Amino acid sequence: AQSVTQLDSHVSVSEGTPVLLRCNYSSSYSPSLFWYVQHPNKGLQLLLKYTSAATLVKGINGFEAEFKKSETSFHLTKPSAHMSDAAEYFCVVSDHQAGTALIFGKGTTLSVSS
Amino acid sequence: DTGVSQDPRHKITKRGQNVTFRCDPISEHNRLYWYRQTLGQGPEFLTYFQNEAQLEKSRLLSDRFSAERPKGSFSTLEIQRTEQGDSAMYLCASSPKGLGDGYTFGSGTRLTVV
Numbered sequence: 001a002q003s004v005t006q007l008d009s010h011v012s013v014s015e016g017t018p019v020l021l022r023c024n025y026s027s028s029y030s031p032s033l034f035w036y037v038q039h040p041n042k043g044l045q046l047l048l049k050y051t052s053a054a055t056l057v058k059g060i061n062g063f064e065a066e067f068k069k070s071e072t073s074f075h076l077t078k079p080s081a082h083m084s085d086a087a088e089y090f091c092v093v094s095d096h097q098a099g100t101a102l103i104f105g106k107g108t109t110l111s112v113s114s
Numbered sequence: 115d116t117g118v119s120q121d122p123r124h125k126i127t128k129r130g131q132n133v134t135f136r137c138d139p140i141s142e143h144n145r146l147y148w149y150r151q152t153l154g155q156g157p158e159f160l161t162y163f164q165n166e167a168q169l170e171k172s173r174l175l176s177d178r179f180s181a182e183r184p185k186g187s188f189s190t191l192e193i194q195r196t197e198q199g200d201s202a203m204y205l206c207a208s209s210p211k212g213l214g215d216g217y218t219f220g221s222g223t224r225l226t227v228v
Contacts, residue, residue, distance in 0.1 A: 046216050049216050102159065103159070107156050
């Protein structure tokens with residue numbers, strides 16, 4: 001069975017400092033991994049995805065994530081936080097079976113202070 | 115095509131009433147998913163359609179819930195005899211053939227049962 005664990009429920013950073021949101025996954029198959037962002041009162045937006053190509057994945061808005069099979073991790077990073085990055089972030093896993101549902105983590109709330 | 119559309123955006127209903135939500139996916143996407151998100155949690159999978167066939171249902175989908183996608187285009191999710199525990203955001207997502215393309219989520223229907 002697949003699962004994801006987001007290691008921090010809440011992360012607070014200052015504007016201009018690096019962001020690290022941690023995610024560990026469990027999957028019986030070669031997983032596809034995603035990060036989604038959810039701003040208040042808005043829909044889920046795909047930030048980036050890993051689907052067995054390059055292990056370092058670049059996404060939108062300067063975010064990137066590195067797939068580390070040996071550590072079963074897929075942490076999300078950004079070199080410099082902006083106020084607009086404040087939102088809820090979800091790490092998501094699925095395997096390659098067609099039609100298999102996405103399994104979401106519980107989310108990490110990112111707060112950015114000026 | 116501007117993405118996945120859900121209607122209504124908000125629904126307030128009295129306990130015991132029936133409600134129906136509609137989802138219009140991206141037109142070329144043959145896969146459609148329903149998820150439920152409660153406060154402070156990540157979305158949880160409810161059911162999945164490939165074209166008009168309902169291929170997968172979660173144990174969360176009790177017998178009061180029914181979903182249809184009659185012509186392989188839009189989908190409806192009906193909840194009969196609503197309970198206060200049904201209060202949640204109901205999200206619809208669609209994807210093209212191939213999991214690697216990721217999902218596109220709608221903005222959701224927020225249900226409040228009073």
